[in-house]
Amino acid sequence: MGKEKIGITVEKNDDFSEWYTQVVLKAKLADYAPVKGLIVLRPDGYSIWESLRNTFDKKFAKNGIRNGFLPILIPESLLGKEQKHFAGFNPEVFWVTHSGTNEVGDRLALRPTSETLAYTLYSKWIQSWRDLPLKINFWNTALRAEIKATKPFLRTSEFLWQEGHTVHMTKKEAEDEVIKILDIYKNTVESELAIPVTTGKKSEKEKFVGAEYTTTMESIMPDGKALQMGTSHFLGQNFSKPFEVKFADKDNVEHFAWQTSWGVSWRLIGAMIMVHGDDKGLVLPPKVAPIQVVIVPIYKNDEGRETVFSKVKEIEKSLESKQIRVHIDDREGLSPGYKFNDWEMKGVPLRIEIGPKDIEKQSMVMAKRYNLEKMNLNFTEIENIPSLLDKIQNEMLNKAQQEARVNTIDISEYSDFKVKIEKGGFFNSPWCGKLECEDAIKEETGAEIRVVPFGSEDKTQKCIYCGEKSVSIPVFARGY
RNA sequence: GGGAUCGUAGUCUAGCUUGGUAUGAUACUAGUCUGGGGGACUAGUGGUCGCAGGUUCAAAUCCUGCCGAUCCCGCCA
Numbered sequence: 001m002g003k004e005k006i007g008i009t010v011e012k013n014d015d016f017s018e019w020y021t022q023v024v025l026k027a028k029l030a031d032y033a034p035v036k037g038l039i040v041l042r043p044d045g046y047s048i049w050e051s052l053r054n055t056f057d058k059k060f061a062k063n064g065i066r067n068g069f070l071p072i073l074i075p076e077s078l079l080g081k082e083q084k085h086f087a088g089f090n091p092e093v094f095w096v097t098h099s100g101t102n103e104v105g106d107r108l109a110l111r112p113t114s115e116t117l118a119y120t121l122y123s124k125w126i127q128s129w130r131d132l133p134l135k136i137n138f139w140n141t142a143l144r145a146e147i148k149a150t151k152p153f154l155r156t157s158e159f160l161w162q163e164g165h166t167v168h169m170t171k172k173e174a175e176d177e178v179i180k181i182l183d184i185y186k187n188t189v190e191s192e193l194a195i196p197v198t199t200g201k202k203s204e205k206e207k208f209v210g211a212e213y214t215t216t217m218e219s220i221m222p223d224g225k226a227l228q229m230g231t232s233h234f235l236g237q238n239f240s241k242p243f244e245v246k247f248a249d250k251d252n253v254e255h256f257a258w259q260t261s262w263g264v265s266w267r268l269i270g271a272m273i274m275v276h277g278d279d280k281g282l283v284l285p286p287k288v289a290p291i292q293v294v295i296v297p298i299y300k301n302d303e304g305r306e307t308v309f310s311k312v313k314e315i316e317k318s319l320e321s322k323q324i325r326v327h328i329d330d331r332e333g334l335s336p337g338y339k340f341n342d343w344e345m346k347g348v349p350l351r352i353e354i355g356p357k358d359i360e361k362q363s364m365v366m367a368k369r370y371n372l373e374k375m376n377l378n379f380t381e382i383e384n385i386p387s388l389l390d391k392i393q394n395e396m397l398n399k400a401q402q403e404a405r406v407n408t409i410d411i412s413e414y415s416d417f418k419v420k421i422e423k424g425g426f427f428n429s430p431w432c433g434k435l436e437c438e439d440a441i442k443e444e445t446g447a448e449i450r451v452v453p454f455g456s457e458d459k460t461q462k463c464i465y466c467g468e469k470s471v472s473i474p475v476f477a478r479g480y
Numbered sequence: 481g482g483g484a485u486c487g488u489a490g491u492c493u494a495g496c497u498u499g500g501u502a503u504g505a506u507a508c509u510a511g512u513c514u515g516g517g518g519g520a521c522u523a524g525u526g527g528u529c530g531c532a533g534g535u536u537c538a539a540a541u542c543c544u545g546c547c548g549a550u551c552c553c554g555c556c557a
Contacts, residue, residue: 006491006506006518017551036548092556113557144557150549155557208557228557263557298516337517344517355516365516446553 007345011279016223017151023273024152027282027346037150037157041266044346047290048269049160053139055192056162056264059184065135065164070117072140073108078116081242085115088209092144094157110143115210115235115261118165119243126257129169129249133177137164142265153270154227154480161265167245167257174258175234181262182215182232189229193272194285194397195219196404197229198426198475200453205438211261212236218450218475220404221274224424226450226477229271230264275400276370282347283370285396286389291327293319293385294348296339298355312354315364315382322386344369349392350385370396408475414464417476421445426477428456430470432463441465441476449474 008026012019024030029045032038041049057067073096080086089112096108111117118136126134143158150156164181168174182199189195197217207214211233218226239245240256248254276283286292297312299305312328319326327348329339336353343351353365367374370392408426411417417429427447431437441464442448452474461470 009492021550032549034548088557142557146556149551206557231557265557296516300515304515333514335515335517335519337515337519339518340516341518353516357516 007341008279008281012222012277016274019277019279020270020274021152023277023282023345029269029273029282030152032152035157037146039152039156041160044290045269048272048284048288049266051288051290052188052192052268053162055188056184059188060137060164063135063180063184064133065137065166068136068138070111070114070138070140072111072143074111074114074117076107076109078120079109081116082210082239085210085239089113089144092146094143094145111140112144113142113261113263114138114140114163115165115239116243119239119245119259122165122167123244123246126167126245126247129247132247132257133166133168133173135164135166135177137162151270153266153273159265159267161263163261163263166260167240168259169247169249169255169257171236171258174236174260178215178232178234178260178262181260182217182230185230185232185262185264186217189217189219189268190397191393192285192287193268193275194393194400195229195268195271195275196397196401198451198453200451200456200475202231203438203449203452203474205435206449208233208261210235210238212238216451218426218477219271219275220407220426220477221271221480222403223274224407224478226426226475226479227267227271227274228450228479229268230262232262233260235259235261275403276396277347280341280372281345283396284347284349286349286393289347289349290325291346291348292325292389293327293350293352294343295326295328295352295354296336296343297328297330298336298353300356304356307359308354308356311359311379315352315354315379318382319385324386324389340367344372349389368392370399412461412464417441417447417464418445421447421476421478424478426450426475428473429464429476430458430461430473432466432468433471434463434466434468437463437465446478447476448479450477450479451475 008019008022010018010022027044028042030039030041033040093112094110096110097103122134125131139162141158141160146155146157166177168177186197186199189197197219199215199217202214202216208231212235214231214233216231217229219229221227237256237258240259245257245259246254247257272285273282276285295312295315297308299308316326316328340351347369349369351367351369358364363376363378365374366377408428410428411420412430417427421427438449452472456473458470458473462468463470
């Protein structure tokens with residue numbers, strides 16, 4: 001009874017997949033919906049998403065991007081307009097075939113992504129160079145039928161995300177935008193979620209269908225697999241031509257515009273759970289934690305309760321005045337030990353314990369979630385809590401960076417590669433740039449090119465597969 | 481798409497082979513005691529046995545179909 005049944009019943013290192021699912025459910029971030037592949041976000045899960053959304057919105061706004069909203073239904077005739085794009089998505093599109101009892105003529109897709117819809121509108125909205133650049137972001141959900149292998153946050157048939165779509169006069173301006181967005185993604189994920197990412201380009205084989213090229217950020221998970229954290233695509237004129245997104249330039253000559261699209265999803269929450277969680281459950285980075293400090297009052301009787309609570313309320317007020325999200329656990333009838341474990345499962349970054357002993361000494365016990373360290377703090381040190389939270393945030397990033405570094409290795413011998421890939425990890429291995437080698441490596445080892453990091457061009461080495469001259473040193477890994 | 485396992489109260493679970501009105505724990509409610517790492521006792525509440533058919537006097541149990549979950553392989557934003 002007790003311990004084993006209530007908390008997380010498996011160890012992270014022992015059964016990673018089961019551990020992940022238990023943390024999601026038991027920390028009350030999400031639950032399963034009655035339809036396959038769909039999940040329900042609970043307030044603690046949604047709160048993390050809102051926090052990320054707010055951060056992104058501020059950064060997008062600073063970059064001249066505004067939010068809009070697009071409908072969820074897209075007619076088949078529209079979705080099929082860019083053929084490669086359509087062929088890529090077709091197998092996983094949900095179709096609406098009826099309205100009421102009537103069959104609809106042109107089937108309606110539940111959006112797997114909105115390029116085709118957005119650009120139909122864009123072609124109406126853009127006529128002159130004065131209308132450019134046009135930069136709009138959409139917070140919505142995308143639907144892609146996942147027949148198998150669904151996993152909360154990581155792979156679901158409907159997921160929350162943002163999709164940004166920008167239009168530019170010049171190729172260069174569009175390409176600069178692609179990189180600006182990728183930078184926003186990278187610094188937000190690193191500073192808010194404390195997860196290090198590797199940025200670069202996808203290979204031709206792995207790029208977004210319909211894009212000229214795809215830039216990506218990839219992170220390594222504790223089980224050695226790679227997770228795509230977000231992508232920013234340079235669409236070139238691949239969509240502006242079929243959708244006639246054109247503008248009249250200053251010299252009154254009509255040009256097709258240059259476009260970008262980019263997105264991150266709630267998969268980021270999944271990554272955060274995997275990277276930081278431990279055997280006791282979730283560990284939240286302070287910046288996105290719905291509750292940053294939880295106070296557990298301890299008392300024996302009514303008088304004790306009163307003394308303790310007046311102090312606890314005082315601390316709450318003081319923390320709130322410092323913009324800290326604080327919660328007092330005043331649930332009756334639960335032992336302090338139970339509450340400690342409960343808040344640890346939910347990942348609250350800091351816990352304060354205050355009982356009669358502490359009041360006497362004018363101090364309190366403070367426990368840090370991420371390393372389970374406990375210490376005694378004088379009441380006067382409450383002033384330092386905001387900087388302590390910042391410090392925790394940094395230390396969590398450092399720790400994750402260190403782990404990522406350990407699991408990233410340079411390998412140039414294919415025999416070595418084949419053996420070590422079984423344990424997972426990011427492998428920096430030289431590549432000749434040919435699809436045949438990429439395919440063969442995938443076929444033989446299950447590893448694929450996750451990202452060709454910026455600055456990894458290197459013509460001095462030999463391709464790990466064919467031995468010919470290399471063009472770059474991509475990151476190979478098995479992915480989610 | 482191929483393979484394997486599974487579905488009984490909020491959660492976990494016994495019962496299924498050999499059909500006969502569902503077991504236990506935990507959670508929940510009330511009360512008393514308790515309270516610094518998952519507390520104790522007492523009394524309660526809670527079930528279309530995943531759904532739909534079939535066989536039978538009788539189905540959680542046997543048969544068929546469907547829905548859902550987990551894992552491995554394949555495929556993919």
